Amino acid sequence: MENQKIGFIGGGNMTAAIISGVVKNQTFPADQIYVYDIHKEKRESLHRKAGILAVDSACDLVKTCSIVFLAVKPQSFPPMLDEIRPVVEKGKTLVSIAAGISSSSIVSALSCDCPVIRAMPNTPLTLGKGATAVCRTGNVADETYHLVLKLFSSCGMVSQIEESQMNAVIAVNGSSPAYIYLFAKAVLESAEQQGIQPSVSLPLFCQTLIGSAEMLLKSGDTPDELIRKVSSRGGTTVAALDVLEKNHFEQTIDKAMRACTARAEELGK
Known part of the structure; x- marks a missing residue:
């Protein structure tokens, strides 16, 4: 050194x-x-x-x-x-x-x-x-x-x-904070429209992000298993997930990540 x-x-x-x-x-x-x-x-x-x-x-x-x-x-x-x-x-x-x-x-x-x-x-x-x-x-x-x-x-x-993965990984960790911030913005805005002020919803949601990340890393469960553990048949979580599924949430995330990778490849030309 x-x-x-x-x-x-x-x-x-x-x-x-x-x-x-x-x-x-x-x-x-x-x-x-x-x-x-x-x-x-x-x-x-x-x-x-x-x-x-x-x-x-x-x-x-x-x-x-x-x-x-x-x-x-x-x-x-x-x-x-x-x-x-x-x-x-x-x-x-x-x-x-x-x-x-x-x-x-x-x-x-x-x-x-x-x-x-x-x-x-x-x-x-x-x-x-x-x-x-x-x-x-x-x-x-x-x-x-x-x-x-x-x-x-x-x-x-x-x-x-591997270097062959470098463009695709941008969507995983490089650009992904922006997706999370957009998700947070939507949650906070919806909460406020329902009468919960950001001073209350922001710390609650941020701690939920932290706890959920820890569960993903340390529980040993897959994302699907963790989803099932939060969801009760006919319950509130399932009602929310149904809306996300009907609006092609997972497919939209996939399209966004692929667009990120494609742009990285364009920048390298």
Whole structure:
């Protein structure tokens, strides 16, 4: 670790979340973490809040760091890769958190067979409750890979998958917080229309989400078995489930997830 320096190109919310978790948990020394963002105020804000080092260009960061997180939006990848191409060497490990951008396309754009790790985190990283899916190319050193896994683990849990699954997994953990928030919004609005204020319904519903997640993880029951345990014939839960089934709830979720995957594939072209 003494010889490693970590850098982030892009100082947005995900970068801030990762750095916050890493520094808070003392997973990696703050004075060995660098950041560059085209917006000076963002990199200076991260410097002030986390004690990391801000640099004035993406190329300076790549020259300095052995592990470089590529934390810009997919649409910004081509110009960013063009900018850093002259200074990327085989010894640099690149960590991409961009949706849809394959490791082979990164290597091709840089004209360098550098090691690449792809990661799909989600926004609950900001609370240390993230869920990150990770894969790597064959030339990533084990020591480096385990360090990157440790960095993400300091912000939540990590699952290792194959790169062929990276686009599809976005719908599972990357984008799925938005589906849950939409579901919560609908529940809260319906509750309010029925006379229950958000100050009451929000904590009740959030605790129900937490408890239900724990049941899924720890009960040993399948989702279908858990549904049956909540449902009584002719009861209130069945009345609600009947409406969801008639409105093709499961098929709608499947269509939404497939649309998410398709968009990831488009972004990678």
